[in-house]
Amino acid sequence: MTMLGLVGGLGPESTIDYYRRILEAWRTHDPTTAPAIVIDSLDVQRGLRLAATDRPGLIEYLVDSVRRLAAAGAGLAAISANTPHLVFDEVAARSPMPLVSIVAACADAARRMGLGRLALLGTMVTMEAPFYPAVFARHGATIVTPAESDRTWLHERYVNELLKGDFRDDTRAGVIALVDRLRRDAGADGVILGGTELPLLIATPVIAGIPALDTTALHVAAIVERLRGDA
DSSP: OOOEEEEEOSSHHHHHHHHHHHHHHHHHHOTTOOOOEEEEEOOHHHHHHHHHHOHHHHHHHHHHHHHHHHHTTOSEEEESSSGGGGGHHHHHHHOSSOEEOHHHHHHHHHHHHTOOEEEEESSHHHHHSSHHHHHHHTTTOEEEOOOHHHHHHHHHHHHHTGGGTOOOHHHHHHHHHHHHHHHHHHOOSEEEEOSTTHHHHOOOSEETTEEEEEHHHHHHHHHHHHHHHHO
16 A cells, blocks of 8 residues: 655644544545555744745755655655645655645536636735646636735734634634625635635635635545555
8 A cells, every 4th residue: 555645734733634534534435444644744834934935945845855755655745735835846846756736636626516716715825826826727717815904814813823723713703704705706606725724713615605615625535536546
């Protein structure tokens, strides 16, 4: 069986969630076994700094992690966070093993659901960088993002609360209200929970009347499907 390598820690709460969900998803297919998993936990604060200010540095940070996972015996890898997918193509090109993309998994799901105009929530880098719009455009879909003030509010809540495992009712209400505005004002027909802590904050399939795409769940499903294909 192929061993899975997870680039984790970006942040810790979602890495724990990935581990649990992968085991749960595997059990639905084969309750008599469990996949082999090795995790390389990185520093979320360093990762965020590099994503914002030093893209080549972020590439090296992630490539080093992937190489450590390969050295530990992994034959398939995934980065358990959205923001580092800013440099996914560059990391994948230098990886000694295949990588499963969270963005591609989400775009595939949006296409299957017939969604064409999706609101994107996440860290500031995720909301402002072109990696989500570029992948979704190849599937004929458009990405819309919150206004600047809303992006700033969400990023601050994300870094100061969600990444620390602090899930507050007022933040949950604020995110729901933000999705409602994007539905009304930007014509969003779906919302991407483009930060792997967001499904821990709001664990519902519909938010403010539109489908919510849980990127963690979609990524986990793609990872397990690939592992089972390699088994």
